[in-house]
Amino acid sequence: MALVKIKDNLKGMEDQATAIIVCDKNLKIQYINPSAEILFELSHGNALNEHIELFFEDIDFFKEALTQAKKKQSSYREHEYFIKTKQNKTICVSFTITPIEQNEFDFIVEFIQMDQQLRVAKEERMFIQQQANSELLRNLAHEIRNPLGGLRGAAQLLESELKEKSLKEYTQIVINEADRLQNLMNKLLTPHQLPVYKKTNIHEVLERVRSLVLSEFPDNLELIRDYDISLPEFIGDREKLIQAVLNIARNGVQAMSHNNTKEKMNLQFITRAESQIVFHKKKHTTAIRLDIIDNGPGIKNELLDKIFYPLVSGKETGSGLGLSLAQNFITQHNGMIDCSSESGQTKFSIILPIENNLKINGVVK
Ligand SMILES: Nc1ncnc2c1ncn2[C@@H]1O[C@H](COP(=O)(O)OP(=O)(O)OP(=O)(O)O)[C@@H](O)[C@H]1O
């Protein structure tokens, strides 16, 4: 990081997703940004004028790295380094030391937590793959839709010409299967309809899903709501969000109802506020977190990594589109979905940034 007028740039560091520490010649901390405060669970006030030893127990190693960086007049980078925080938590980081020539300041250290780095890389891969998949499927769906209409029409004509009733059974199969495929094609093409953005309340979305799920599965289902009603409204496409949550909730209930145990089916909707959360390479100051939890049998291990891909299903009659659509809709809101599952508890978490750059009556920026 080439920082000449470091003091002017301190303000710019406030919003950085990476943790940044600035020190003077005596290795005393002069500034830490909010991301560093979160990462090290340490306030700026408490860090001020502390020795860098606070983070680098092996201070000789650190001094050597700093000397190297100064000698080469470039950044020194270490990819895997363990730091013990004041709360005795060990975190794995990659860090960069950059010398700066200023009276007051001497060098900057930037930290990225390793699991965060891995997660960002994984997210990016998934995002690219998801876009490629969805493009391919959309083209395929377009190609299949037209001849399918022709096939169905021809089967209907044939049926009207058939004298023998028993033969109509076959034309009916053609018609029914064509309808099923048509349905699937329609679902594949839905995510590409333009979203309609309005001021949206997450709890209205959840209440709608709740009534739909309860009317679909009225028996033996307990739906627990744990809402943080202070959550603000945000700009979103209400219908798409309902569809996304419904797809997840429906999967949960379907899984629980196939559970052989006599346990009561229990589905939970939990909403909370999240702050300073990093994903899609951006730090979001405030976001809504929605957890949808079921007490079903859990997702099979071999499926867990693939459930968000289209056409992946663990069910005999499933089309494998529910979660892929849900992910598409949440991505349109610049949000993300995550899943963790074990026998007896499956949790889908949706994170929706409150400031998401979406505009009423507009499209994604
Ligand atoms: N809560 C859950 N518990 C157990 N398995 C789940 C859960 N959610 C998803 N799955 C697994 O993930 C697979 C993919 O889900 P997805 O909703 O994408 O497709 P589907 O339910 O099979 O079909 P569709 O939703 O299109 O009718 C499911 O078939 C199921 O095996």
Ligand SMILES: [Mg+2]
């Ligand atoms: Mg489903």
